[in-house]
Amino acid sequence: MNAGPAHIEVRDLTMAYGDHVVQSGVSFSVKAGDVFVIMGGNGCGKTTLMRALIGLQRPSAGTVRYEGEDFWAVAREDRERMKRRLGIMFQGGALWSSLTLAENVALPLAEYTDLPPARIAEVVSFKLALVGLAGFEEFYPSELSGGMKKRAGLARAMALDPDTLIIDEPSSGLDPLTARRLDDLILALRDSLGATIVVISHDLASILAIGSDSIFLDADTHTMIPTGNPREALLHGDPKVRHFLTRGGA
Amino acid sequence: MTSVAAPPAGREAGGKFEIRGRAEDLLVVLSGRWCLGRNLPSRGALEEGLGAATRRIAFDASGLEAWDSGLLAFLTGVLKTCAARGIGVDQAGLPEGVRRLLAMSFAVPEQKLAGRGEERGGFFVRVGKASLELIRGAPAMLGFLGEITLSFVRLFGGRARFRMSDLWLEVEQVGPRALPIVSVISFLVGLILAYLGADQLKQVGAQIFIADLVAIGMVREVGALMTGIIIAGRTGAAFAAQLGTMQVNEEIDAFRTLGISPIDFLVLPRLLALMLMVPLLTLYSGFVGMAAGLLVSTTIFDISLFEYYNETLRALELKHFWVGLSKGSVYGAMVAFAGCLRGMQCGRSAEAVGEAATSAVVTGILLITIAASVMTIVYYQLDI
Numbered sequence: 001m002n003a004g005p006a007h008i009e010v011r012d013l014t015m016a017y018g019d020h021v022v023q024s025g026v027s028f029s030v031k032a033g034d035v036f037v038i039m040g041g042n043g044c045g046k047t048t049l050m051r052a053l054i055g056l057q058r059p060s061a062g063t064v065r066y067e068g069e070d071f072w073a074v075a076r077e078d079r080e081r082m083k084r085r086l087g088i089m090f091q092g093g094a095l096w097s098s099l100t101l102a103e104n105v106a107l108p109l110a111e112y113t114d115l116p117p118a119r120i121a122e123v124v125s126f127k128l129a130l131v132g133l134a135g136f137e138e139f140y141p142s143e144l145s146g147g148m149k150k151r152a153g154l155a156r157a158m159a160l161d162p163d164t165l166i167i168d169e170p171s172s173g174l175d176p177l178t179a180r181r182l183d184d185l186i187l188a189l190r191d192s193l194g195a196t197i198v199v200i201s202h203d204l205a206s207i208l209a210i211g212s213d214s215i216f217l218d219a220d221t222h223t224m225i226p227t228g229n230p231r232e233a234l235l236h237g238d239p240k241v242r243h244f245l246t247r248g249g250a
Numbered sequence: 251m252t253s254v255a256a257p258p259a260g261r262e263a264g265g266k267f268e269i270r271g272r273a274e275d276l277l278v279v280l281s282g283r284w285c286l287g288r289n290l291p292s293r294g295a296l297e298e299g300l301g302a303a304t305r306r307i308a309f310d311a312s313g314l315e316a317w318d319s320g321l322l323a324f325l326t327g328v329l330k331t332c333a334a335r336g337i338g339v340d341q342a343g344l345p346e347g348v349r350r351l352l353a354m355s356f357a358v359p360e361q362k363l364a365g366r367g368e369e370r371g372g373f374f375v376r377v378g379k380a381s382l383e384l385i386r387g388a389p390a391m392l393g394f395l396g397e398i399t400l401s402f403v404r405l406f407g408g409r410a411r412f413r414m415s416d417l418w419l420e421v422e423q424v425g426p427r428a429l430p431i432v433s434v435i436s437f438l439v440g441l442i443l444a445y446l447g448a449d450q451l452k453q454v455g456a457q458i459f460i461a462d463l464v465a466i467g468m469v470r471e472v473g474a475l476m477t478g479i480i481i482a483g484r485t486g487a488a489f490a491a492q493l494g495t496m497q498v499n500e501e502i503d504a505f506r507t508l509g510i511s512p513i514d515f516l517v518l519p520r521l522l523a524l525m526l527m528v529p530l531l532t533l534y535s536g537f538v539g540m541a542a543g544l545l546v547s548t549t550i551f552d553i554s555l556f557e558y559y560n561e562t563l564r565a566l567e568l569k570h571f572w573v574g575l576s577k578g579s580v581y582g583a584m585v586a587f588a589g590c591l592r593g594m595q596c597g598r599s600a601e602a603v604g605e606a607a608t609s610a611v612v613t614g615i616l617l618i619t620i621a622a623s624v625m626t627i628v629y630y631q632l633d634i
Contacts, residue, residue: 109286113287119290119320122323122324122326123319123323126322126355127319129355129356129360130351130354132358134355134360134361135360135361135362141599142597142602161318184354185354188351188354189351192346192347193318193347
């Protein structure tokens with residue numbers, strides 16, 4: 001574990017739908033520059049936790065702090081300001097279907113910066129090239145495959161050079177080479193731009209390749225297990241986590 | 251030596267570059283804070299500094315204080331220009347992170363895709379294209395009509411595969427659940443007809459004929475027309491959106507791969523439900539319209555309840571009901587055809603579902619209007 005300051009601090013978070021508690025007592029810290037993995041099986045509450053981290057669903061209890069600032073306690077305008085420092089990549093890309101890829105990536109830049117259109121176009125081209133979609137600027141999402149939509153979603157998430165990238169299932173539905181390329185890109189963004197990255201995933205290869213710290217959400221007990229570095233957890237972790245990381249083999 | 255700084259503006263001081271060296275071998279010295287929110291020089295300024303004799307450029311980033319996508323986007327453009335002009339680029343002087351991200355951005359070659367961003371053309375070009383699309387769409391429409399016909403043949407032969415529960419669900423959706431809106435619209439249309447008639451008929455002292463106007467008008471024409479238009483907006487759009495979403499989710503493909511006709515399973519119940527329920531709604535609409543006429547006549551125009559009732563009975567013949575019911579059936583079939591056709595033709599995006607719903611309503615109302623005109627003329631010629 002590094003001794004650096006926590007970039008994201010989650011304490012005693014409980015997420016519930018009415019009386020149904022999805023997860024309770026979730027606490028973890030993400031250090032600046034980490035690739036933090038939230039892992040767990042289907043229906044364990046990974047995406048619900050992500051929604052609490054990005055402001056889409058207020059948790060039933062607990063706190064989420066970014067750089068010490070309580071995300072859910074601050075005024076709405078402050079929360080909106082904090083959200084602009086987050087880049088979110090949704091599972092299916094969540095691209096706006098009526099806009100081209102270039103327009104999808106350009107929209108946050110046009111809304112929140114005063115960059116001239118020519119500069120925005122340059123940045124958009126670079127971001128799309130970074131995810132391997134150079135030349136697809138004028139395509140609409142409906143004309144792309146699932147993997148391409150996902151990569152375009154990452155380009156949009158990176159548009160404003162956010163401090164924190166939150167990525168939901170980056171490699172599901174991608175071929176192994178594209179998934180590997182996306183993993184490399186995530187690490188390059190962390191190393192080059194200093195971004196802190198939170199990845200929600202159940203893809204074992206990806207978890208082991210990029211994760212530097214992690215938690216495991218247990219769908220049976222509705223609680224979390226702190227797992228540290230996934231590669232360490234694979235060898236010496238909690239039996240339940242090792243069972244998961246070895247696809248039921250341990 | 252050329253030195254270019256960002257033009258001073260409202261933003262904070264940003265990055266700048268300086269070109270050093272001889273014409274064929276240049277060194278680009280980057281300094282300052284190359285971040286997006288700051289003033290940054292344009293790529294054009296650097297490109298102007300590259301002479302015809304330039305063969306190689308290198309970078310010195312020792313004075314670089316901070317960088318983000320602002321620098322990366324700038325350098326990407328410079329690298330593309332150098333590649334186009336055959337100028338070699340030595341990236342060794344750039345920060346390691348910059349080199350890594352630039353390498354990733356050039357790892358997949360840019361796709362040169364024909365036909366993208368083509369111009370829309372002038373007014374006549376667009377009208378021409380739209381006309382051609384309409385003509386090209388005609389065989390698909392006829393094909394769909396043929397598939398429905400075959401589906402009906404299978405239905406009467408007892409071989410159509412659909413679930414009766416789906417049919418009853420559709421019947422409930424398009425019939426009983428449409429009663430409130432049909433009631434309100436029919437009542438108001440009946441009221442309008444009564445006022446319209448009263449205004450004209452009082453000039454010849456024949457206000458009692460309001461009953462004839464409202465009864466025949468509502469039962470023969472207006473009840474069916476209003477019901478058809480309501481159903482086109484309410485149910486036709488819903489059919490297109492439901493089937494369109496199923497198209498997006500590949501549910502229709504799944505039916506086909508199982509050898510189940512989506513026309514039998516999805517279109518037939520919807521078509522039958524509308525053909526059964528729209529005539530009944532038309533009949534209901536006629537009675538609600540007559541009730542509105544009765545209310546207006548007895549409360550505003552001093553016609554007694556008994557007089558109005560008798561005049562209505564005298565005016566209405568059975569043939570008027572048959573005409574209204576036949577029109578209702580045809581309008582129902584038209585709305586179902588338009589809704590299902592547009593839903594089955596839907597593209598594979600959320601936007602396409604919206605377009606399918608809009609197109610279903612427009613096509614439905616157009617078909618209803620054409621059918622209403624043709625049937626009115628035919629019934630007149632046949633003296634029905």
